[in-house]
Amino acid sequence: MITLEDLALKAGVSHSTVSRALADSPLVNPATKARIQNLAQEAGYQVNQVARNLKVRTTKTIGLVVPEVSNPFYPELIQQVADRAKLAGYSLQLHLSAADQESESACIASLAGNRADGILLVTGERGLIARSQVNSLVASGTPVVIMGWVEDAEHLDLVAGDDAAGGRELAYHLADLGHKRIVVLGKPPHRGVLDRMVGFSEALTERGIPLLPEMVIEVASEEEVRIGVSDLLKLPEPPTAIFAYQDSLAAVVYRQLEKEGLSIPNDMTVVGFDNLDLATYLSPELTTVGTHISPLTSAFVSLLVARIQGTYPDPTPQSIIVTPRLVVRASSAPPRSQLNLTDSIS
Amino acid sequence: MITLEDLALKAGVSHSTVSRALADSPLVNPATKARIQNLAQEAGYQVNQVARNLKVRTTKTIGLVVPEVSNPFYPELIQQVADRAKLAGYSLQLHLSAADQESESACIASLAGNRADGILLVTGERGLIARSQVNSLVASGTPVVIMGWVEDAEHLDLVAGDDAAGGRELAYHLADLGHKRIVVLGKPPHRGVLDRMVGFSEALTERGIPLLPEMVIEVASEEEVRIGVSDLLKLPEPPTAIFAYQDSLAAVVYRQLEKEGLSIPNDMTVVGFDNLDLATYLSPELTTVGTHISPLTSAFVSLLVARIQGTYPDPTPQSIIVTPRLVVRASSAPPRSQLNLTDSIS
DNA sequence: AAACCTATTGCAATCGTGTGCAGAAGTACC
DNA sequence: GGTACTTCTGCACACGATTGCAATAGGTTT
Incomplete structure (x- = not known):
């Protein structure tokens, strides 16, 4: 060279x-x-950027750590972050935090060692693991912006969707359609989506609809989703609507319902959460709620870049909450009468 | 710090x-x-890795350049490459080449400037754009491995699926089912998938089935797919099977056929190419052909890492071709008779 | 006791850039 | 012709790490 x-x-x-x-x-x-x-x-x-970086004490690189990429939410996010970062003149160093045991810690350590100018950190199912590392990194002057659920968030720059509000929207929608027996289906340890559940159930009780314990299904794998759905249909009074915590779960529910010979939305209403592209690939297209990823990523990288360049007006940690939007598509409809439903099952 | x-x-x-x-x-x-x-x-x-890198003249970083990420093929690829790279002790610098005008060139320049130890380059629709840059980079000692279609590939390390073979497999499958009027549908300038078409049509002619000009549809957008499909159904003798160049295109075909009131595979057989996870999300699950991404990425990063470390036995450029596999699912079936089909359209 | 060896440490150069400061021209002005 | 000023260029140091080589101290050998 x-x-x-x-x-x-x-x-x-x-x-x-x-x-x-x-x-x-x-x-x-x-x-x-x-x-x-x-x-x-x-x-x-x-x-030679590495020599230059050493001298000017800046790398024009931002680190992006994302749990994984098989959930279609993340690719969309990565694409947008990459575009926006490039626009602002930054390269992307990508780390997948669910790939190894040490998870986030290893990723952050690597980024810190490589002197990324700033870090965008998307939390996974268990929230922010490497809290102390993030704290000391921020203390030492490297800006970090978090996206997603995190316990006790007030000392961090944060961007998130208002999941509770989204849950409420969905609940109102189902209630307005006339559903009474509604199932909630999600991964148990996933703290990030707990608010969806909370908002959802609050709104249901508000409308006088009980959320019975047997109607809250915790599933850890695709297999459990199928079993869970299958079991539901055997109940003496099966539900008329299923709320899946995530669009990708809803996709699995679709498949199982189809196997069981039920049609959506005639025999069963299904709604999801996230509003991914996936939702429109499904047939029928999925009723769901979610922020456009675009305002999320926009806030995400512009806040970080402003922090890096010291141009953000307010030096105290920010919490930017984006309100999601209900998107009604073809997978939700008023419930059939109980009689018809049991007929179509037998 | x-x-x-x-x-x-x-x-x-x-x-x-x-x-x-x-x-x-x-x-x-x-x-x-x-x-x-x-x-x-x-x-x-x-x-401080940047100081260390300067001294030891190595960054333990590999650059990954990928056209985009909205086609679900790429996220799967990124995930696997990231995992394997981390395993080998390398970080990933991700660049999306379709994001800006300069495309690959800018990405490669950036990676070269940052002294990535090696580069994994996935070509886009138009093949390898930045050919000369890659050449001079390789000449100056930075290993580059290409994935995908590239004109005149003999002087490059290359990993690719055998698209022509895949196309043939699909053609045989459709021919065996008894289809005679078969449509091919794909993006016109996409050189990367041309081989699919070539293999497909060769195999058809071999079986004595003509591939009429009006049965080859070039579509540049989702909208055009819908129009194209819609037009096909108005033909005096509509096709009985559609081959979409990519699974993601097949998904769009699904939606349009549903809108037109046709059922898959009874009224129309649809097959795709790539064998993405997406193929099993669709309903009915999609018959498709493709390599598992896993052997592709495995060859991709292990070849690069071996080149970086100088441990690859053969110093001459390698072409690693992975043979795809036909996966028959529920979207393909023997054609109905012409009469029934026209009935169901009107 | 001199010579030698070993274990441990520090000195100083180096990687490739960026940049403050000094110095060298050249020009203008009185 | 001397002074001041402008314009350009080079010297030398810094960034933070690695590493060859020299140096020191202590112990061993003869």
């Missing part, structure tokens, strides 16, 4: 002059500047 | 000793070594 020194030799000047010429400094004679720039061009000179 | 020098002061030794202690060098007294390590621990010392 060719260096400043190499160019300097060719041009018959010192490396300082070359450096300044390539930085388009007004300190260097326009003629020599042009000469040097041409030389660099044709020699295919590529500045 | 705390440096070696800071630690050295605290420990009352020189920074060289600290460096060696942290590297667990046998050159330093076990007692002082332990003392220094404790000190570093409690001071929360994090080695």
Whole structure:
């Protein structure tokens, strides 16, 4: 790899002059500047960023840590973050935190070691694991912005959707349609989606609809989803609607219902949460609630970049909450009468 | 951020000793070594990788450039590459090449500037754009491995699926089912999938089935897919099967057929290409062909890592071709008679 | 006791850039 | 012609780590 020194030799000047010429400094004679720039061009000179980073104490890199990527929510997020980061002049260092045991800690340590200018951290099912690391990183001057659920968030810069509000929207929607027996289906230890459940059940009670214990199903795998759904249909009074915590879970519910010979929404209403592209791939298209990812990521990276550049007006930790929106599609409808439903099952 | 020098002061030794202690060098007294390590621990010392990288002329970073991420093929790929890279001790620098105009060139330049130890490059619809940059990068000693279609590939390390073979498999499958009027549907400028088409049509002619010009539909957007499908159904002799170049296109075809009131596979057989997770989300589950991504990514990163470490036995450029596999699911069936079909349309 | 060896540590150079400061031209002004 | 000023260039240090080599101290050998 060719260096400043190499160019300097060719041009018959010192490396300082070359450096300044390539930085388009007004300190260097326009003629020599042009000469040097041409030389660099044709020699295919590529500045050594790692040397440069060391000197200028900045890497123009932001770290993005995301739990995984099989849930379609994350790819959409990554794409947008990447676009926005590039626009602001930053490269992306991607880490998947669910990939190894040490999870977030290892990712953050790596990013800290590589002196990322800032870190975007999307929490996983168990919330923010590496809390203390984040604290000390922030204390030492590296901005970190969190997305997602996190316990005791007031000392962190945070961007999140208002999951409780989303849950309420869905509950109202189902209640308005006339559903009385409603199932909630989700992963048990997933703290990030607990608020969805809370908002949902609050709104149901508010409308005088009981959420019976047997109607709250905790599932840890696709297999358990299928079994859970199958069991529900055997109840003496089966539900008329299923609320899946996530669109991707709803997709599994779809498949099982189809296997059982039920049609959506005639025999069963299904609603999800997230409003992914996936929701429109399903058939019938899924009624769901969610923020557009776009305002989320917009706040996410613009807050971080502002922190990095010290341009954010308010120095205290921010909590940016984006309100989700109900998207009614074809998977929700008023319930059939009990009689018809049992008929169609037998 | 705390440096070696800071630690050295605290420990009352020189920074060289600290460096060696942290590297667990046998050159330093076990007692002082332990003392220094404790000190570093409690001071929360994090080695400055950018300084280290400059000195050791290595970054333990590999660049991954991928066109985009909305096609579900890529997230699956990213996940696996990230896992394998981490396993080999490398971080990932992610670039999305379709995000900006300069496309691949800008990504590669950035990675070269940041002195990535190696680059994994997944080509997009138009094949490898930044050919000359890749060449000079490889010439200067940075290994690059390409995945996907590329013109004139013999001087590059390459990993790809055998798309022509996959296309043939699909053609045989449809022919065996008894289909005669078969539509091929894909994006026009997408060189990467041309081989699918070639293999497919070769196999059809081999079986004596003509692939009429009006049966080859080029579509550039979702909207065009819908129009294209809709138009097909108005033909005097509509097709009985549709081959979509990609699973994600097949998903759009599904939606349009549903809107038109046709049922898959009774009224129309649909097959895709890629064998994504998406294929099993669809209903009915999609018959498709594709390699498992796993052997692809495995070859992808292990070849690159071997090149970086100089452990690959054969120094000449490799072409690793992975053979895809036909996965028959519920979306393909023998054609109905012409009469029934036209009935169900009207 | 001199010579030698070993274990441990520090000195100093190095990686490739950026940049403050000094110095060298060249120019203008009195 | 001397002074001051402008314009340009180079010297040298810094960024924070690694590492070859020299140096020290202590112990062993003869």
